[in-house]
Amino acid sequence: MSEWEPKVITFLCNWCSYGAADLAGVSRFQYPANIRIIRLPCTGRMNPKFILAALRHGADGVWVSGCHPGDCHYIEGNFYARRKFALLKTQLEYTGLIEPGRVHFSWISSAEATIFADKARKVVEAIKALGPAQHFIKKQAEVA
Amino acid sequence: MQAYTEKIREAAKRLLAEKKVDVVIGFRKGTMPLMNEPFQARTPEQADLLVWDGNCGINLANYLPKRTEKIAIVAKGCDSRNISIQILENQIKREQLYILGAPCKGMTDKRKIQDELEGKEIFQAEEAGGQVKVSGRDFEKTFNRSEYLQENCAVCLHRNPVISDEMLGEPVQEQQVECYEDIKQIEAMTPEEKRKHFDALIEPCIRCYACRSACPACYCPTCFVDESKPQWVGKTTDPTDTRTFHFLRAFHVAGRCSDCGSCERACPVGIKVRQFTKKLEKEVKELYGYEAGMVQDLRPPLDVYRPDDPEPFL
Numbered sequence: 216m217s218e219w220e221p222k223v224i225t226f227l228c229n230w231c232s233y234g235a236a237d238l239a240g241v242s243r244f245q246y247p248a249n250i251r252i253i254r255l256p257c258t259g260r261m262n263p264k265f266i267l268a269a270l271r272h273g274a275d276g277v278w279v280s281g282c283h284p285g286d287c288h289y290i291e292g293n294f295y296a297r298r299k300f301a302l303l304k305t306q307l308e309y310t311g312l313i314e315p316g317r318v319h320f321s322w323i324s325s326a327e328a329t330i331f332a333d334k335a336r337k338v339v340e341a342i343k344a345l346g347p348a349q350h351f352i353k354k355q356a357e358v359a
Numbered sequence: 360m361q362a363y364t365e366k367i368r369e370a371a372k373r374l375l376a377e378k379k380v381d382v383v384i385g386f387r388k389g390t391m392p393l394m395n396e397p398f399q400a401r402t403p404e405q406a407d408l409l410v411w412d413g414n415c416g417i418n419l420a421n422y423l424p425k426r427t428e429k430i431a432i433v434a435k436g437c438d439s440r441n442i443s444i445q446i447l448e449n450q451i452k453r454e455q456l457y458i459l460g461a462p463c464k465g466m467t468d469k470r471k472i473q474d475e476l477e478g479k480e481i482f483q484a485e486e487a488g489g490q491v492k493v494s495g496r497d498f499e500k501t502f503n504r505s506e507y508l509q510e511n512c513a514v515c516l517h518r519n520p521v522i523s524d525e526m527l528g529e530p531v532q533e534q535q536v537e538c539y540e541d542i543k544q545i546e547a548m549t550p551e552e553k554r555k556h557f558d559a560l561i562e563p564c565i566r567c568y569a570c571r572s573a574c575p576a577c578y579c580p581t582c583f584v585d586e587s588k589p590q591w592v593g594k595t596t597d598p599t600d601t602r603t604f605h606f607l608r609a610f611h612v613a614g615r616c617s618d619c620g621s622c623e624r625a626c627p628v629g630i631k632v633r634q635f636t637k638k639l640e641k642e643v644k645e646l647y648g649y650e651a652g653m654v655q656d657l658r659p660p661l662d663v664y665r666p667d668d669p670e671p672f673l
Contacts, residue, residue: 263610264583264591267603285666294664302613302642302661304672309546309638310606311553320672350554353599 221275221342225250225335226265228258230288232280234325239332246335249342250278257281259292263303266318270351276342278319280334286324293322312351316341361486363411363461363527367433370459370525371406374431380457381428384419385409392484392493393469397422409433411527412486413504416466416512418621420575424450432456433527435463437511437619439520440652441575444615447658450578460523462531465505465512466620467491470629472507476500511620511633514538521653539641541634557602563628564601566594570632571608573625576615583607609635614643614660617651646671 227233233254239246251274255261258281266277279300287293300320308315319338323331371383387398387408395414399422400406411433419432420441430451434442439460445451472493473481482495492501516538519530545556568584571577584592584604592607593600609632616636623633643649646669649660 263607267606268589268591271599271603284668284670291664294666294668295661297668297670298647298661298664300672301646301669302639303610305642306606306610306613306635306639308550309553310557310602310635311548311550311555312557312602312606314550322673351599351602353593353597 219347221249221339221347222273223250223276223278223339223342224269224274225252226255226258226261226277226279227252228281228288228293229254229256231282231286231325232321232323232331235280235323235328235331238325238328242328244328244332246332247339249339250335255281257287257289257292258296259287259289261296261299263299266303266307267312267351270313270317270348271353273348273352275345275348276317276319276338278321278335278338280321280323280331283322283324313348314345316345317348361410361412363433364409366527367409367411367459368406370527371400371409371431372403374457375400375403375406379429380431383409383431383433384422385433385459386411386415386417386419389414392481393467393472393491411461413465413467413491414469414484414486416509416620416624417573418575418619420445421573421621423456423575424578426451426455429455430457431459433459433461434520434523435461435619436515436517436519436521437463437617438575439522440517440617441619443522443652443655444576444617444659447655457525458520458523460520460526462519462526462528463512463515464518464531465508465515467504468507468509468512472502475502509620509624510631511618511623514540515618517617517650517653522655539637542638542641545634545638557605557634558598560634561601561605561630562598564596564605564630565628566596566601566604567627569625569627570622570630573621574612575619575621576612576617577608579611583611605632605635608632609639612636613639614647614649615651616640 269277281293307313321334374380383400386395388410389396393414418438420438446453480495481493484493489504490501514536592603643660647660
């Protein structure tokens with residue numbers, strides 16, 4: 216059997232990190248193919264439910280990336296997101312739902328393709344080190 | 360605290376007779392010992408049923424959202440904080456309310472007393488001078504109320520109402536206690552221990568949503584647990600579903616929870632659900648210096664931002 220590869224659900228802001236992913240692609244930067252990108256209009260659209268749903272359905276990790284604070288296309292979306300993320304991450308780790316290192320956040324502008332590729336490598340590496348997520352995945356009913 | 364009873368009745372009669380309010384929300388004696396039930400008095404005669412003692416733990420602010428009539432409400436420290444949050448969140452108008460502020464010395468924890476009685480049933484309970492006398496078949500026992508307070512009351516830092524139109528008594532002295540001791544214990548655990556701790560904690564959960572229904576901060580028209588397209592939380596008692604429910608419930612009241620303990624009091628299987636919410640309360644206080652409902656015109660912490668907010672998650 217081949218080596219286990221994690222699945223990382225990645226939420227990217229349309230105006231920056233998604234552009235960075237695109238730029239990384241056209242620039243032919245190498246980054247792991249473990250990330251599954253979901254495009255958001257803004258990180259302000261992020262809801263804790265999305266992260267929990269991803270983990271519940273079997274994702275090994277989640278990565279959310281948006282514009283640098285102050286650069287939001289909608290002026291202030293990521294400022295609100297920042298407060299949500301701060302509370303969300305501590306609470307996730309406090310309740311033991313996930314180990315530290317399964318959920319990642321970053322600010323990446325659309326020009327920072329190298330940083331994007333670099334961060335993608337780091338995220339996948341960290342999640343690989345933790346192994347497959349097990350505790351929070353909903354077991355399907357076993358049919359005899 | 361029973362001295363409030365007379366004052367509440369007097370105020371209720373006066374307000375109802377003068378037609379200043381349409382209804383007075385308070386407590387009346389419950390059918391079970393150590394349990395008072397919420398009561399809405401609409402006539403001066405009904406006002407005679409209102410009582411006050413150490414068994415008024417339910418948060419009355421829960422009965423306010425979206426009401427249209429004029430309301431007088433008896434409010435402890437925690438109730439008053441929830442009322443000010445509801446005013447802030449446009450659930451009720453300040454002009455509609457007449458708040459009878461009740462400085463509070465904590466509410467009795469029925470479960471703690473029951474635990475001392477080796478399964479014997481309490482038929483009657485009387486409260487006098489900081490003591491509770493409970494009696495049943497062949498036994499009678501007296502407890503010091505201060506040792507049998509609800510956990511949130513034991514670590515309460517805001518016993519006096521923050522808003523009121525009329526006070527029922529002199530303000531009581533605020534406690535000087537370390538209120539995050541149990542949270543710090545959990546924080547010190549390894550991720551594996553934390554997971555086991557919380558799994559054991561919510562294991563008996565039957566998903567009755569009593570904690571949600573008793574919460575004065577929970578008033579969404581459609582709760583996330585009732586949403587079906589998409590369905591964010593499964594409706595079964597599968598451990599993953601239960602974990603998701605408790606996590607999201609706590610997150611929804613982040614920065615809005617006054618730690619009134621209604622959720623814990625309402626839980627039929629005795630889950631200490633405050634362990635979820637208390638941690639968020641601590642984080643909000645540390646990161647943003649905000650305490651729910653303490654300042655009337657301060658927006659909730661997740662509704663505002665500062666350009667230089669901390670970024671501990673990066």
